[in-house]
Amino acid sequence: xxxxKIVDMYWDRDECAIAESDKKYGRMLNSLSFSLLSSREDAExxxxxxxxxxxxxxxxxxxxxLGAFLSKITRRISIDRHRQKHxxxxxxxxxxxxxxxxxxxxxxxxxxELESKRLGEALDSFLYSLDKEKRxxxxxxxxxxxxxxxxxxxxxISESKVKTTLFRVRKALRDELEREGxx
Amino acid sequence: xxxxxxxxxxxLDRIGEIDDSLLSEALSYRPQRRAPRFxxxxxxVALSVMLVLGAVGxxxxxxxxRFQNDKSPTSPTPTSLDEVMxxxxxxxxxLSEDELPYRDGNSYLVWQYSGESGYxxxxxxxxQLQELMGKIGKGDEVGESSPELECKVWIISGGSVLSPxxxxxxxxxxxxxxxxxxxxxxxxxxxxxxxxxxx
Numbered sequence: 001x002x003x004x005k006i007v008d009m010y011w012d013r014d015e016c017a018i019a020e021s022d023k024k025y026g027r028m029l030n031s032l033s034f035s036l037l038s039s040r041e042d043a044e045x046x047x048x049x050x051x052x053x054x055x056x057x058x059x060x061x062x063x064x065x066l067g068a069f070l071s072k073i074t075r076r077i078s079i080d081r082h083r084q085k086h087x088x089x090x091x092x093x094x095x096x097x098x099x100x101x102x103x104x105x106x107x108x109x110x111x112x113e114l115e116s117k118r119l120g121e122a123l124d125s126f127l128y129s130l131d132k133e134k135r136x137x138x139x140x141x142x143x144x145x146x147x148x149x150x151x152x153x154x155x156x157i158s159e160s161k162v163k164t165t166l167f168r169v170r171k172a173l174r175d176e177l178e179r180e181g182x183x
Numbered sequence: 184x185x186x187x188x189x190x191x192x193x194x195l196d197r198i199g200e201i202d203d204s205l206l207s208e209a210l211s212y213r214p215q216r217r218a219p220r221f222x223x224x225x226x227x228v229a230l231s232v233m234l235v236l237g238a239v240g241x242x243x244x245x246x247x248x249r250f251q252n253d254k255s256p257t258s259p260t261p262t263s264l265d266e267v268m269x270x271x272x273x274x275x276x277x278l279s280e281d282e283l284p285y286r287d288g289n290s291y292l293v294w295q296y297s298g299e300s301g302y303x304x305x306x307x308x309x310x311q312l313q314e315l316m317g318k319i320g321k322g323d324e325v326g327e328s329s330p331e332l333e334c335k336v337w338i339i340s341g342g343s344v345l346s347p348x349x350x351x352x353x354x355x356x357x358x359x360x361x362x363x364x365x366x367x368x369x370x371x372x373x374x375x376x377x378x379x380x381x382x
Contacts, residue, residue, distance in 0.1 A: 002279060024281060028210075067210075068203035075199045093195070100191040120197045127205055132212070139209035142198045156214035 003066040010058035017058075018051045025067050029074045035145040036078040036093055046081055050074045075143065096142060102170040103177060119182050126176045130169065137162060138169050213361055226324040264347065264369055267378045268294055268334040275381075277301040283339065283360065290340035292380065293360065297333050302360065311380050312340055318373040319347050329364035336369075336377075347373055 001020050009017035029050060033043035050073045063069035082093045127135050137155065140146040148166075152159040261267045279301055284291060290307040292315075307315070315338060337360050338345045348365035369377075 065203040
């Protein structure tokens, strides 16, 4: 079923919207959540929470791309759950955070919401400035939390090239954020 | 928690808000397949041999009695799948990608016209499938630059998906249709077979 029809079902408060969302995107959302949490049970709960969140968001939200909309919710819920449950343990999210410290110059923290918004804009702008292969690699790693092996297999390039490219992209992002006075 | 870790977590959160189009692009990305060098050389040699044999055959035919005597008109033979598909009159069922019957136990010929979002589907009988499968993956390589296709074609059977424009030995199996650049041309036999099935 097409996204717009499923979104219409959410707007009409038709509970079949959740079943249709699960049919179309359930596997992808489970995979995304599992890669962050390493627990089937937690991943399933996060995906269920995703549908509840989507149900509560529509209306008023009317996403053009339902897959991306649900992915963002699943990712946020999964990361929150990880933070709640595994503060003391090292896992998938911690590894991503550790890698991303490469992008962080030394300096004062910024908590200001405006700065946070600027960070989002700078991030989009930086990603669009990359060539497609690097951009896809970055998004697969840091949004979808794919492993280096998965990225290598999915993109038909060696693991060492994936690691090297991601390292360079992180450095370039750090330079960009420094130039913009962010982070 | 160190300040650096805290900021990295903030960055991780912001990555969760990037443009939807970047997410779609990352999931739909397929690597460009490049023909290996030895395969290109082999294709060039094969093409040269075919040209020589074709020239010899043409000379024989021109000098033969058949050429001198047989002047009757013949029906035009399609030379590409684009040509075959462009002549269809829309009598086939059109489905969305989610509705494609990957695993219902039957076999189908599936095609999509450039610029259209849906897929046309024609059911294949077992003998038709066997005939097509015997002719797939045997065409000449396209070389460095892939041709623009007016219509992309797949065969769906038993959870596998194959395209006559792709070599069957690498990445041409998997239960989803996907965008591709042609690696090989379908053979004339394959094109005729599809034409016969659809018309």
